[in-house]
Amino acid sequence: MALKPSKEIAAIQSFCRQCLGNSIKNIRDCPSRKCPFFPFRFGYSFPLEMEQAAIEKIFSYCLSCVGTGSEIIHCSDSNCALYHLRLDAVKHHFPKIFPTFYQTDLFSNHKP
Numbered sequence: 631m632a633l634k635p636s637k638e639i640a641a642i643q644s645f646c647r648q649c650l651g652n653s654i655k656n657i658r659d660c661p662s663r664k665c666p667f668f669p670f671r672f673g674y675s676f677p678l679e680m681e682q683a684a685i686e687k688i689f690s691y692c693l694s695c696v697g698t699g700s701e702i703i704h705c706s707d708s709n710c711a712l713y714h715l716r717l718d719a720v721k722h723h724f725p726k727i728f729p730t731f732y733q734t735d736l737f738s739n740h741k742p
């Protein structure tokens with residue numbers, strides 16, 4: 631029996647479905663080999679080190695989408711398949727400063 635993918639890998643696969651119109655064939659034939667999600671696009675379970683790399687890939691993608699960690703936290707696109715993991719991604723990338731970020735008034739209205 632196949633192992634269940636992590637929530638990060640599952641979110642990436644949902645994002646790929648959003649990206650290419652929910653078509654498995656299109657996702658399989660995705661031409662964007664440089665996309666950080668390319669190796670994860672089928673949503674399989676992966677070795678632990680790749681599973682752990684997936685959250686950093688999500689951070690990179692969100693950063694390329696909106697430009698800064700602060701803007702990732704402020705993202706309001708709840709339809710995006712990565713939305714529910716964006717705070718985990720920022721926290722993973724900035725483990726020391728995230729609590730400070732998050733406890734300020736500026737961010738207090740953006741808890742999930």
Ligand code: SF4
Pocket residue numbers: 645646647649650657660661662665666667668669671
């Ligand atoms: S790997 Fe990147 S470009 Fe390809 S379907 Fe996924 S998100 Fe889209």
Ligand code: SF4
Pocket residue numbers: 691692693695696701702705706707710711712713714716
């Ligand atoms: S969660 Fe927000 S910042 Fe991240 S990719 Fe989606 S829309 Fe962009």
